[in-house]
Amino acid sequence: MHMLFEHKPFRWSIMVAFKNRYMVMEVFLDPNRDIKGDDSIIITPFNLMKAIKDSILPNFGECFLASSLGSLQVKYVNPITKICIIRVSKENHQKVWSAITMVRKIGNCPAFFNLLDLSGSIRACRVAALKCDEKKFEHYKLMAGDRLSTDDSQRMQNYLEKIKLLEN
Amino acid sequence: MGFFDLNIPYETSLPSKATRMKLVIKAMELGYSGVAYNRTMRGVMSDHDRCSIPLLSFSSLLSLVPSLASSVSFHRELLGVSQNTPFRQYTRLTVCVDSPAQAQVLNSGNPILKSYDVVAVKPTNQVAFDHACEKSEVDIIAIDFSEKLPFRLKMSMVKAAVERGVYFEIIYSDLIAERRQMIPNAKLLVDWTRGKNLIFSSAASSVNEIRGPYDVANLLSMLLGLSMERAKAAISKNCRNLLTNSLRKRYFYKEAIRVEPLSSGQTFDSNNPFSMDWLMWDPISSGEGDLQLDDVPVAVKASKTMKAIDFDSIIDSTSSHGGGFLMGSKFLELTPASVEVPEKLDGDHPLTCHISEAPSQHQISGSENSQEARLPDAEAAAIHSDEIWRATSTDGKEAAILDGLENSVSLAKTEGHDSSLQHISSSLSNSQNDDSVYRKSVMPIEVSGNTDFLSQIDKCMKPQGFDAEVDTTSVVDQDVEVILEPQKDAQACTNHSGTELMEYENNSVSVEHKLSLPLSSSVIPRDASPTANYSSTEDVQMKELDQREVNRDIILLSDEDVKDDSQVASFLTFEEQSSQEQNHGKAQGNNLTSVPSSSGRTKAKLKKTTVLLPFKRLLHPIAFKKKGKRSEHRRMLA
Numbered sequence: 156m157h158m159l160f161e162h163k164p165f166r167w168s169i170m171v172a173f174k175n176r177y178m179v180m181e182v183f184l185d186p187n188r189d190i191k192g193d194d195s196i197i198i199t200p201f202n203l204m205k206a207i208k209d210s211i212l213p214n215f216g217e218c219f220l221a222s223s224l225g226s227l228q229v230k231y232v233n234p235i236t237k238i239c240i241i242r243v244s245k246e247n248h249q250k251v252w253s254a255i256t257m258v259r260k261i262g263n264c265p266a267f268f269n270l271l272d273l274s275g276s277i278r279a280c281r282v283a284a285l286k287c288d289e290k291k292f293e294h295y296k297l298m299a300g301d302r303l304s305t306d307d308s309q310r311m312q313n314y315l316e317k318i319k320l321l322e323n
Numbered sequence: 324m325g326f327f328d329l330n331i332p333y334e335t336s337l338p339s340k341a342t343r344m345k346l347v348i349k350a351m352e353l354g355y356s357g358v359a360y361n362r363t364m365r366g367v368m369s370d371h372d373r374c375s376i377p378l379l380s381f382s383s384l385l386s387l388v389p390s391l392a393s394s395v396s397f398h399r400e401l402l403g404v405s406q407n408t409p410f411r412q413y414t415r416l417t418v419c420v421d422s423p424a425q426a427q428v429l430n431s432g433n434p435i436l437k438s439y440d441v442v443a444v445k446p447t448n449q450v451a452f453d454h455a456c457e458k459s460e461v462d463i464i465a466i467d468f469s470e471k472l473p474f475r476l477k478m479s480m481v482k483a484a485v486e487r488g489v490y491f492e493i494i495y496s497d498l499i500a501e502r503r504q505m506i507p508n509a510k511l512l513v514d515w516t517r518g519k520n521l522i523f524s525s526a527a528s529s530v531n532e533i534r535g536p537y538d539v540a541n542l543l544s545m546l547l548g549l550s551m552e553r554a555k556a557a558i559s560k561n562c563r564n565l566l567t568n569s570l571r572k573r574y575f576y577k578e579a580i581r582v583e584p585l586s587s588g589q590t591f592d593s594n595n596p597f598s599m600d601w602l603m604w605d606p607i608s609s610g611e612g613d614l615q616l617d618d619v620p621v622a623v624k625a626s627k628t629m630k631a632i633d634f635d636s637i638i639d640s641t642s643s644h645g646g647g648f649l650m651g652s653k654f655l656e657l658t659p660a661s662v663e664v665p666e667k668l669d670g671d672h673p674l675t676c677h678i679s680e681a682p683s684q685h686q687i688s689g690s691e692n693s694q695e696a697r698l699p700d701a702e703a704a705a706i707h708s709d710e711i712w713r714a715t716s717t718d719g720k721e722a723a724i725l726d727g728l729e730n731s732v733s734l735a736k737t738e739g740h741d742s743s744l745q746h747i748s749s750s751l752s753n754s755q756n757d758d759s760v761y762r763k764s765v766m767p768i769e770v771s772g773n774t775d776f777l778s779q780i781d782k783c784m785k786p787q788g789f790d791a792e793v794d795t796t797s798v799v800d801q802d803v804e805v806i807l808e809p810q811k812d813a814q815a816c817t818n819h820s821g822t823e824l825m826e827y828e829n830n831s832v833s834v835e836h837k838l839s840l841p842l843s844s845s846v847i848p849r850d851a852s853p854t855a856n857y858s859s860t861e862d863v864q865m866k867e868l869d870q871r872e873v874n875r876d877i878i879l880l881s882d883e884d885v886k887d888d889s890q891v892a893s894f895l896t897f898e899e900q901s902s903q904e905q906n907h908g909k910a911q912g913n914n915l916t917s918v919p920s921s922s923g924r925t926k927a928k929l930k931k932t933t934v935l936l937p938f939k940r941l942l943h944p945i946a947f948k949k950k951g952k953r954s955e956h957r958r959m960l961a
Contacts, residue, residue: 183349183530186345186349186529186530186531187342187345187529187530187531213501249541249544249545250545252538252541252542252545253541253542253545253546256499256534256538256539256541256542257498257499257542259499259500259531265531266531267531267533267534268538269353269534269535269538270535270537270538270541271401272401287397287401290393290397291397293390293393294390294393294394294397297389297390297393298388298389298390300389
């Protein structure tokens with residue numbers, strides 16, 4: 156009986172490090188339109204974040220939204236290749252991922268997300284994102300054909316540099 | 324592992340074609356390796372409902388999206404799907420059923436259903452649902468969860484459907500389109516099927532409702548309380564299994580035999596067995612629906628013209644010109660062929676062998692007459708030689724293990740047996756020379772040293788359906804001579820028998836499967852008195868034994884107790900790969916009785932044998948399962 160009331164010293168080993176999940180996703184904007192054509196909107200971290208929140212709220216409620224907001228963040232967006240990196244806490248990632256899957260529009264533009272990579276550390280995520288970004292840029296070049304300007308390549312280089320500098 | 328979306332809506336109107344193309348492009352881009360175009364049908368089925376869904380060509384898709392191929396390969400790489408697998412297109416019919424009368428349409432003989440790759444039923448009331456679960460010949464039960472269910476899901480019905488191998492479909496585009504009332508019922512279904520016979524599909528009316536495979540798996544595992552593994556299986560493995568089954572139903576007669584028209588100029592070449600093609604057989608190929616993404620050699624495709632056999636036309640065609648059709652592997656049920664062997668034996672004089680084979684309507688061979696006539700012989704030969712290997716190899720092993728190699732007495736014994744094996748193989752080959760296959764099959768039985776065994780030939784032949792009449796007395800008379808004389812030519816002739824048997828391997832396997840049971844019954848008394856066998860062979864053969872062979876046997880024997888009996892068989896008959904393979908399982912079965920110490924190993928091996936698809940089974944024959952059980956039972960009795 157005395158064991159129950161015995162004072163136990165606080166132990167650090169009980170604590171578990173807070174863990175994130177990093178999702179590399181691609182965005183398909185306005186998939187119903189004729190396939191060759193310009194995008195109607197430009198994706199930014201803000202409109203992506205808004206779309207995700209708007210999906211979480213009706214699907215999983217305010218409480219879940221509030222609890223997930225602590226770690227939920229759009230880390231990186233590339234409007235050329237439509238690749239983005241979303242960080243979310245490990246406990247919530249499945250629900251947030253489901254909510255992202257149920258996103259149907261960004262702003263007023265029909266859109267959906269597709270997961271490309273899911274990793275547990277920013278380092279692994281950087282590698283995957285770089286690879287995906289480069290591949291997607293190849294497709295972009297193929298699609299754009301001669302409309303591709305040198306400006307685009309320069310911008311692309313900047314974005315790739317951005318991925319390399321990502322922290323946490 | 325490929326991912327499938329087995330519900331891409333198909334409508335006949337023009338704008339829907341553009342939508343369908345976009346959907347297919349998106350599905351390809353997302354890494355799916357197959358889609359099914361779904362046509363929904365209501366009311367009475369007519370000939371108008373025959374499959375008329377045009378499949379898309381890769382070039383038309385590529386003209387819309389030039390970067391498609393690279394995009395597909397990018398996503399496939401991420402998903403871990405092989406780049407070589409073609410993108411497959413299937414046709415699917417969903418029949419809405421609201422009365423038992425309509426449900427009657429869904430039977431296996433319906434030619435309209437046969438024109439589609441996959442058939443689904445969508446029940447709209449309780450009776451229809453019960454019927455769909457219990458009786459309908461369909462692949463999928465599609466339940467529309469987006470509205471209030473017009474029937475109650477019943478656990479017994481769901482279980483019945485799962486047992487019959489029917490899959491339930493859950494459509495995820497409802498979830499995305501904010502029709503959340505589907506969740507409770509779908510969850511119920513998931514709980515009852517335990518995620519086993521479920522498939523997820525999109526039924527996307529617009530491109531915006533389709534999602535990537537992993538997104539779908541996560542979404543549904545999240546919302547329906549399914550494990551991620553099961554959810555993933557529901558869009559990949561389950562779909563694949565479903566397609567395998569449904570395509571087998573569609574293209575194969577009795578789900579086992581496929582008939583293909585043979586071009587008139589092409590003849591059956593026994594050196595190049597037809598069945599070799601089946602190694603490359605692609606079980607989920609729907610024929611023209613496969614879109615090859617790049618120039619990689621394709622697996623054998625099913626041709627669209629091919630239908631399940633209708634027997635009348637085949638019988639007609641064979642009676643008229645004797646050829647033209649080639650059975651997938653000629654392993655249909657053989658009609659009892661009466662084999663008569665008038666025995667006129669002097670030494671190793673050639674036997675005359677008359678085979679009058681009742682013209683079987685099932686057995687259709689594109690080759691010439693002799694081919695046909697020799698077929699059952701080869702089977703018989705395989706069976707008998709098979710049996711002898713089984714008996715002798717275990718004898719040898721038994722002796723080796725019982726007494727150890729140092730014991731000279733036991734050595735002599737085993738030598739005796741192994742040399743008798745030599746005789747068998749020599750007699751096998753010798754008779755091969757004589758071009759009398761049947762003798763080959765009969766001789767070894769007596770040669771193996773047991774004259775009593777002869778009396779059982781009749782017993783074991785009758786149930787085989789060969790209805791053999793063997794002149795037993797004459798065989799007994801020249802028993803000993805026959806054993807010894809062929810020995811001379813042993814080395815010289817073994818090659819022939821090996822190659823010859825190889826040719827017939829494919830033909831004989833299946834029959835061997837069927838017939839192994841009656842055979843085993845005839846073997847029992849022999850096994851019961853192994854010592855008697857020893858003495859009989861030993862007496863005769865020890866005298867005549869070639870010293871060289873003794874040495875060889877000793878060497879090989881030393882290997883024997885470390886290796887398993889399949890190797891024993893292989894060194895003795897390394898030419899006769901085919902019979903050895905068949906023997907393998909049986910020897911194991913017998914081994915259980917004689918050598919309990921190694922039974923653990925053999926058991927493990929028996930477990931390892933998997934049930935293969937109909938044609939792969941021919942290439943990798945496996946033992947008849949009851950064999951093992953039977954011998955185990957015998958061991959228990961002993």
